[in-house]
Amino acid sequence: MKWSEICIHTTQDAVEPVSNILHEAGASGVVIEDPQDLERVWETKYGEIYQLSPDDYPQEGVLVKAYLPVNSFLGDTVDAIKEAINQLLQFDIDIGHNTVSVSEVNEEEWASAWKKYYKPVKVSEQITITPTWEEYQRIHDKELVIELDPGMAFGTGTHPTTVLCIQALERHLSKGDTVIDVGTGSGVLSIAAAKLGASKVDAIDLDDVAVQSARLNVKLNKVQNVVSVKQGNLLEGVATTPNVIVANILADVIVKMTDDAYQSLNPGGKIITSGIIKGKKADVKEAMNRSGFEILEIVEMEDWLAIIGKKTRVG
Known part of the structure; x- marks a missing residue:
């Protein structure tokens, strides 16, 4: 082709x-x-290596x-x-x-040339992301390794917004929590949640290509007993009441879903949002507050933000 x-x-x-x-x-x-x-x-x-050429x-x-x-x-x-x-x-x-x-x-050139830039990257205290074609040995027994095969459809899991979400999951996810991953893409955040101890993860994406990619990566990481990947539009039709919702999507979309997220979460549940440029910080924060969320923290990496909120009341 x-x-x-x-x-x-x-x-x-x-x-x-x-x-x-x-x-x-x-x-x-x-x-x-x-x-x-x-x-x-x-x-x-965390030991990232970057090989950038001005050309x-x-x-x-x-x-x-x-x-x-x-x-x-x-x-x-x-x-x-x-x-x-x-x-x-x-x-x-x-x-x-x-x-x-x-x-x-x-x-052929397009399909393989980019792979030389994709190396194992430690993105948090516990998690390292590595491509499936690289051999990687754990540095210590507690290190959690996520293998990804993004193909030509998705990123390598090391974009700042993804890293911010993974680091937030480390801080806010408790063992046994249930999770909904909105806009799962490659499935990396769902896999991270499973490896961090979530008991059940629903990974949702509107794009059929994303659904297929996430299912592949879930199987590669042997977490299919925890992660269920399905096609869907945001939180429409979701009947479960999770402890954590993670959404690494566009800020404008986050603003539209904060009410549904608040209603879906268990009391005391948390939402981790990213995909937010600094110029959209106020919009997302206002929407989350309006829906009833208490803002727990706002963290930055490069030009991107993650905002974490908590459901503080019933309803």
């Missing part, structure tokens, strides 16, 4: 909505090339890339992507240069 690389030159503020537009157009995942990555002082508390990044702005199969509808799809991005201006989102380029790529 032939593939086309769709590359959008945009801004940091537009990365999330542009990524969502590409996803809705049929892309299973995106590549984000942000030159700010070259200037950041990367956190190395891979634009001088300004951000490149968001996705891959779509070459077919007779590709031209129409690209036109629809351009139109959707232009409509972001209605929401006062700076789309920057907003240039869209299309180029053909070799599937």
Whole structure:
């Protein structure tokens, strides 16, 4: 199969909505090339290793890339992507240069080249994430290892929002807790919850590709007796009352689901939210407070936030 690389030159503020537009157009995942990555002082508390080359990044702005199969509808799809991005201006989102380029790529090179950058990474006090093709030996008996095969659909589990959620799960999840993972993606947060001692985890995602990927990774990590992966839209139709809800999704979506999350949780239950840029902090915090959550902590990593709340009353 032939593939086309769709590359959008945009801004940091537009990365999330542009990524969502590409996803809705049929892309299973995106590549984000942000030159700010070259200037950041990367956190190395847990032993991360970063191999970044300036040649891979634009001088300004951000490149968001996705891959779509070459077919007779590709031209129409690209036109629809351009139109959707232009409509972001209605929401006062700076789309920057907003240039869209299309180029053909070799599937074999695309499918394997990125793997050389994906190495085992210790993301928290207890958890290390490693790709399935890397041999990794535990440093100590209490270390929890998550093996991921993201394929070409999902990230490697080391994005700041994912790391923030895993670290929050370590702090707030008690053994025996029940968990709902909203927007599970690769399933990494569900797997982490299971390895940290959750008794039951419901992993939910609207995207069928995500559901299949999560099921694969759940089996790879041998936690299928704890984690159940299903297709669904946020918390719609969820009948269980969990102790913890974790949602690593867009801030605007979190704002819409805080009422449902509050009603779903057991009294004293907690919600861990991330996928939140600093500019959306007030919106998410206000929505959580309005729904009745007590904000327990707000933690940051790079340009991202995680907000953890607690249900303090019945109802």
